[in-house]
Amino acid sequence: MIAEALIVSAILFSIGVVGVLTRRNAIILFMCAELMLNAVNLSFVAFAKMHGVTGHVFVIMVMTIAAAEAAVGLAVIIAVFRHFGTVDLASLRSLRG
Amino acid sequence: MNAFFEFQFYLFSLLAIVSALLFVTRKHPVPAALWLVNTMFALSGLYVMLDAPFVGVIQVLVYAGAIMVVFVFVVMLLNLGRSEITDMRSLGARVGAGVIGLSLAANLLVVLRAPLPRPPLAEQQDNVVTPVAASLFSDYLVAFELTSIVLLVAIIGAVLLAKKRVRA
Numbered sequence: 001m002i003a004e005a006l007i008v009s010a011i012l013f014s015i016g017v018v019g020v021l022t023r024r025n026a027i028i029l030f031m032c033a034e035l036m037l038n039a040v041n042l043s044f045v046a047f048a049k050m051h052g053v054t055g056h057v058f059v060i061m062v063m064t065i066a067a068a069e070a071a072v073g074l075a076v077i078i079a080v081f082r083h084f085g086t087v088d089l090a091s092l093r094s095l096r097g
Numbered sequence: 098m099n100a101f102f103e104f105q106f107y108l109f110s111l112l113a114i115v116s117a118l119l120f121v122t123r124k125h126p127v128p129a130a131l132w133l134v135n136t137m138f139a140l141s142g143l144y145v146m147l148d149a150p151f152v153g154v155i156q157v158l159v160y161a162g163a164i165m166v167v168f169v170f171v172v173m174l175l176n177l178g179r180s181e182i183t184d185m186r187s188l189g190a191r192v193g194a195g196v197i198g199l200s201l202a203a204n205l206l207v208v209l210r211a212p213l214p215r216p217p218l219a220e221q222q223d224n225v226v227t228p229v230a231a232s233l234f235s236d237y238l239v240a241f242e243l244t245s246i247v248l249l250v251a252i253i254g255a256v257l258l259a260k261k262r263v264r265a
Contacts, residue, residue, distance in 0.1 A: 001106065001146075001147070002213055003209055003213055004106065004107075004110065005110075005143065005147060006208060006209065007206060007209065008110045008113060008114065008143070009205075010202050010205035010206050010208075011114055011117075011202055012113060012114065012117050012136070013201070013202075013205065014198040014199070014201045014202035014205070015114070015117045015118060015120075015121055015198065016117075016121075017194075017197065017198050017201055018121060018194045018195060018197070018198035019120070019121035021186075021190070021193070021194035021197060021198070022121065022185055022186050022190065022191050022194045023121070023184055023185065023186070024184040024185075024186060025126060025177070025184040027126050027168060027171060027172060027175075027177065028126055028129055028184065030168070031120070031129060031130060031133050031168060032121065034133065034160070034164065035117060035120065035133060035136065038136070038137060038140055038160070041140070041152075041156075042140055042143060042144075045143075045144050045147050045149045045152055046147055048147075048149065049147055049148060050213075050214065053228040053229055053232050054232060054236075056149055056151065056152050056228075056229045056232075057229060057232050057233050057236075057237050059149075059152050059155075060152070060155065060229070060233065061237075061240060061241075061244060063155060063156070063159050063160065064244045064247070064248065065244070065247060066160075066164065067159060067163065067164055067248070067251075068247050068248050068250075068251035069251075070164045070167055070168070071167065071251050071252070071254075071255040072251050072254050072255050072258065074167060074168070074171045074255075074259075075254065075255040075256075075257075075258035075259035076258055077171060077175075078171065078174065078175065078258070078259045079258050079259060081175050082261075087175065087177065088184060090186075
């Protein structure tokens with residue numbers, strides 16, 4: 001049961017990484033980061049079955065931080081959209097030398 | 098572990114993985130967000146199967162209910178829902194990303210080469226919130242309070258970043 005949950009967690013995390021590497025839309029990149037956080041949460045819960053309830057506490061912490069991160073990140077995306085008129089990361093080249 | 102329970106576990110696992118795959122391959126942000134919500138519901142089911150019903154409920158309420166709504170709301174606000182051009186990178190980048198993802202998954206699965214210790218038989222508890230709360234409000238009280246400060250800073254930061262600049 002724990003091993004299977006860890007397999008699912010690893011696969012979901014890898015899918016999130018592939019999403020970050022293949023997409024250019026900033027919002028979808030953020031969603032991929034959320035998917036990776038969810039994968040890590042799943043392994044926390046799986047290990048909590050072995051090591052007690054601490055894993056659940058950390059899952060709650062991760063969710064809180066993810067909510068804060070989503071709020072700030074989406075505000076940044078809105079500011080970027082106002083400034084550049086796009087959220088396509090390939091067209092944000094102000095820092096390119 | 099009876100067969101019905103095992104079947105449901107694999108069903109939710111399959112749902113989560115298939116939804117995640119559909120999520121990264123959708124072109125438009127809104128279907129992608131909805132498939133991600135589907136992934137989160139399946140993960141919530143997995144949490145319940147792993148003796149964490151409280152975390153499962155929080156998953157649905159916070160992730161599927163609050164965070165993803167904010168995402169969809171921003172997509173609506175920026176009017177990105179009907180972008181015609183795809184945001185996928187070039188074919189070479191996609192193949193490279195696939196190779197990287199597969200090798201990462203292989204790396205992560207190395208953990209299974211050592212047999213995991215058998216979990217102790219968890220005693221059946223009627224009250225699932227009490228142990229979590231006791232740990233959260235005693236052992237991890239400092240982290241909990243710091244989390245509240247992080248949330249406050251995030252609220253202020255989000256408002257400051259997203260508000261319209263008034264030219265002085």
